[in-house]
Amino acid sequence: MYWVYQRIQGTNWLMLEVVPQWVVLKPVLLIAIGGALGAGIILAVVTSFFVRRLNQRLKPILDQCDTLIETDIDRIQRLSLQSNDQATLESQLALSIQGKDELDILELSFEHMANQLQASFEELEQRVEQRTAALTAALAQLKQSQLQLVQSEKMSSLGQLVAGVAHEINNPVNFIHGNVSHVDAYAHDLLNLVHLYGKHVPNPPPDIQAEIEAIDLEFLESDLEKVLQSMRMGTDRIRDIVRSLRNFSRLDEAEIKDVDIHEGINSTIIILQNRLKAKSDRPAIEIIKDYGSLPLVECHAGQLNQVFMNILSNSIDALEERDRSRTLEAMKEKPSTIRIWTGKSGKNAVTIRISDNGPGMSETVRSRIFDPFFTTKPIGKGTGMGLSISYQVVTERHNGQLWCESTPGEGTTFVIEIPLRQGENILPQGECMAGAK
Ligand SMILES: Nc1ncnc2c1ncn2[C@@H]1O[C@H](COP(=O)(O)OP(=O)(O)OP(=O)(O)O)[C@@H](O)[C@H]1O
Numbered sequence: 001m002y003w004v005y006q007r008i009q010g011t012n013w014l015m016l017e018v019v020p021q022w023v024v025l026k027p028v029l030l031i032a033i034g035g036a037l038g039a040g041i042i043l044a045v046v047t048s049f050f051v052r053r054l055n056q057r058l059k060p061i062l063d064q065c066d067t068l069i070e071t072d073i074d075r076i077q078r079l080s081l082q083s084n085d086q087a088t089l090e091s092q093l094a095l096s097i098q099g100k101d102e103l104d105i106l107e108l109s110f111e112h113m114a115n116q117l118q119a120s121f122e123e124l125e126q127r128v129e130q131r132t133a134a135l136t137a138a139l140a141q142l143k144q145s146q147l148q149l150v151q152s153e154k155m156s157s158l159g160q161l162v163a164g165v166a167h168e169i170n171n172p173v174n175f176i177h178g179n180v181s182h183v184d185a186y187a188h189d190l191l192n193l194v195h196l197y198g199k200h201v202p203n204p205p206p207d208i209q210a211e212i213e214a215i216d217l218e219f220l221e222s223d224l225e226k227v228l229q230s231m232r233m234g235t236d237r238i239r240d241i242v243r244s245l246r247n248f249s250r251l252d253e254a255e256i257k258d259v260d261i262h263e264g265i266n267s268t269i270i271i272l273q274n275r276l277k278a279k280s281d282r283p284a285i286e287i288i289k290d291y292g293s294l295p296l297v298e299c300h301a302g303q304l305n306q307v308f309m310n311i312l313s314n315s316i317d318a319l320e321e322r323d324r325s326r327t328l329e330a331m332k333e334k335p336s337t338i339r340i341w342t343g344k345s346g347k348n349a350v351t352i353r354i355s356d357n358g359p360g361m362s363e364t365v366r367s368r369i370f371d372p373f374f375t376t377k378p379i380g381k382g383t384g385m386g387l388s389i390s391y392q393v394v395t396e397r398h399n400g401q402l403w404c405e406s407t408p409g410e411g412t413t414f415v416i417e418i419p420l421r422q423g424e425n426i427l428p429q430g431e432c433m434a435g436a437k
C-alpha cells in the first residue's frame with residue numbers, strides 16, 4: 001500500500017489517499033517489460049545478422065577444413081594400409097572429429113595444418129639434404145671424369161706426338177741403316193782397288209806417295225771398319241728406340257689385341273731410360289727383369305703401357321726422393337733397384353709384379369693410393385690421378401686386379417693380374433694376397 005497526498009487548489013488543505021501497490025507499479029512494470037522485450041528483439045535481430053555474416057565469412061574456411069580433414073582421412077587410411085592397423089587409426093580420427101562444432105573443427109584443422117607444415121618443412125629439409133648429397137657426389141664424379149679426360153687426352157696427345165716423331169725419324173734412319181751396308185761394300189771395294197794398285201805399282205809417283213802419307217792410309221783402313229761398325233750400332237739403337245716409341249703409343253691398336261706384355265714393359269723402360277740413368281748426385285737405378293714365359297695376352301696394349309709407365313714412374317720418384325737424403329756410400333751399399341717379375345697365375349691369367357727397394361709407405365698412405373687426387377707429392381709435381389686411372393684400366397677395362405704391398409723402409413710392390421682372354425674372370429688360385437683393392 002502507498003500513501004498519496006495532493007494540495008487542494010485555493011485552500012491550505014491536503015488530500016491524503018491510500019492507494020494499492022499494484023496501481024502505482026503497473027505502468028512502471030509495463031514500461032520495463034516493454035523496453036526489455038524491445039531490446040531483446042533488437043538484440044536478437046542484430047545477433048542473427050552478425051551470426052549470418054560470420055557464417056558467410058567462415059563458410060569457405062570451413063569448406064577448406066573439410067577438404068583438409070578428408071585428405072587427412074585419406075592419409076591415415078594409406079598409413080593404416082601400410083601399418084595394418086586401420087581400425088585403430090580410423091577410430092582415433094573418428095574420435096577426434098566426433099561431437100565437434102565448427103570452431104572445434106577449425107581449431108583441429110589449424111592444428112592439423114601446423115603439423116602438416118612442420119612435416120613439410122622436415123620433408124623439405126630432408127630432400128634438400130638428399131639433393132645436396134647427390135649434387136656433391138655428382139660434382140666429385142664430374143671432377144674425376146674431367147681429370148680422367150684431361151689425363152687420357154694428355155696421353156693421347158703424347159701418343160700422337162710420340163707416334164709422329166717416331167714416324168718422322170723412322171724414314172731417314174732406315175735410309176741410313178740401309179745405306180751403311182752399301183757404304184761398307186763400296187769402301188771395301190775401294191780399299192781392294194787401292195791394294196791392287198799398290199801391288200802393281202809398288203813405287204807410286206811422289207805426289208801419290210805424299211797423299212798416302214797425308215791421309216794416313218794405314219790408320220784409315222783400320223779405323224774405317226770401326227766407324228762403319230759404330231754407325232751400324234747407332235742406327236740399330238735408333239731403330240730400337242723408334243720401335244719402342246711406336247709400340248708405347250700403339251695408336252694403331254686402340255682395340256683389343258693379342259699382345260706380348262714383355263714388349264710393352266721393355267718399351268716403357270726405354271722411354272724412361274733418361275730418368276733411370278746415373279745423375280750427378282746419384283748412381284743409376286738398376287732394372288732387374290725376371291721375366292717368365294708368358295703367352296700373348298688379349299688387352300688394350302696402349303692403356304696397359306700407361307699403367308706400367310705410372311707404376312714405374314712412381315717407383316723412380318720414390319727412389320729419387322729417398323736418395324736426396326742418402327750419402328753416396330749408402331747409395332752404393334744399397335743401390336736403388338726396380339725388379340719386374342712376370343709369370344702365369346693359375347690357368348687363365350698373368351701376373352706382373354713391379355717392386356722397388358725404396359722408402360715404402362705407411363698403412364694410412366697405402367690404403368688411399370688408389371683414391372682419385374690422393375698424392376703425397378708437392379703441388380705441381382703430382383696430381384694423384386696416376387694410380388686411380390691405372391686401377392680403373394686394370395680392373396674395369398681388363399677385368400683384372402691391381403693391388404699394392406708395402407713395408408716402410410723396405411720397399412713397395414705393385415701386383416697386376418689380368419686374364420689371358422677378355423670376358424673371362426680370373427680363376428681363384430691357392431695363393432691370395434690381401435691388398436688395397
Ligand atoms: N713406389 C712407391 N713408393 C712409395 N710411395 C708410392 C709409390 N707409388 C705410389 N706411392 C704413393 O702413392 C701416391 C699416389 O700415387 P699416384 O701415382 O696416384 O699419384 P702421384 O704420383 O702423386 O701423382 P701423378 O698423378 O702425377 O701420378 C703417391 O703420391 C705416393 O705417395
Ligand SMILES: [Mg+2]
Binds near residue numbers: 310313314
Ligand atoms: Mg704417379
